[in-house]
Amino acid sequence: MSFIVRPYELKDLFRIAEIEKSCFEHPWSYDSFCMEYADKSKHYFVAENEDGAIIGYGGFMHVEDEAHIMNVAVAEPFRREGAGAAIMSKMLEKARSLGIKAVTLEVDNANVAAIALYEKSGFECAGLRPHYYGWDRPARIYWYYFDKNRA
Numbered sequence: 001m002s003f004i005v006r007p008y009e010l011k012d013l014f015r016i017a018e019i020e021k022s023c024f025e026h027p028w029s030y031d032s033f034c035m036e037y038a039d040k041s042k043h044y045f046v047a048e049n050e051d052g053a054i055i056g057y058g059g060f061m062h063v064e065d066e067a068h069i070m071n072v073a074v075a076e077p078f079r080r081e082g083a084g085a086a087i088m089s090k091m092l093e094k095a096r097s098l099g100i101k102a103v104t105l106e107v108d109n110a111n112v113a114a115i116a117l118y119e120k121s122g123f124e125c126a127g128l129r130p131h132y133y134g135w136d137r138p139a140r141i142y143w144y145y146f147d148k149n150r151a
Contacts (some may be wrong), residue, residue, distance in 0.1 A: 001081045003055060004128040010037060010046040015054040016046065023073040036070070043067075043098075045090045047074070047083040058087040060103065067095045069105035072114070079113070088121045097125065098145055106132055106139035118142050 008016065017030040036042045036059065044059030056074035060067040069091065074083045095103055106129060107114045119125075123142040132139035 001049065001078065001083075002018055003047045003049045003083055003086070005047050005083075005086045006021060007047050008037070008057060008059075010047045012046050012054055012057075013037060016044075016057045019054070019075050020071065020074060021074050024043065028071070042070070043091070043094050044083055045087055045094075047078075049078070056083040056087055058084075058091055062095075062098055064100065065101045067091075067098075067100045067103040069103060072117070084117050085120065088117060092121070092144065101146055103144040105142050107142065108133045109138045109140050115140065 001103060013030060013033045017028070017033050020027040020033070036044065039061075041062045042059055043062065046054045047056040049055050055078040056072075058069070058072035060069045072074060072084060072087060074087075092103065103123075105118065105123070110130065121144070123144045126141045126143050128138040129141055130138050
């Protein structure tokens, strides 16, 4: 499948919210994405197929010299075709261009597909955060360091 990854635009927010709703048990609302769009510390990207349809998105929050991945999602019919990896690559490229030194995220310990994506992208698991997604659902905490020789 052919697609491009580009920075998101205001016109993309409805589709992003639709993808979010189809991918997550507790999805963010359209209004939440509008607030993200207005926040200049947030950087989001969309994957768009050859027909111009948005098939996935991802974004991060820039805080000091770190980035926190907020969301990564790909619509069901387009998964496992490289869109998630391309979005992640574009986010890391943007983070590096901003002088960010480290990127972090939390992921449900049971989300095998997301864990595989993050590990393939070079993220390292630093531990578990108990009860993050519910009483019996911990999150894995991941970090990505641009300087692989950090102390």
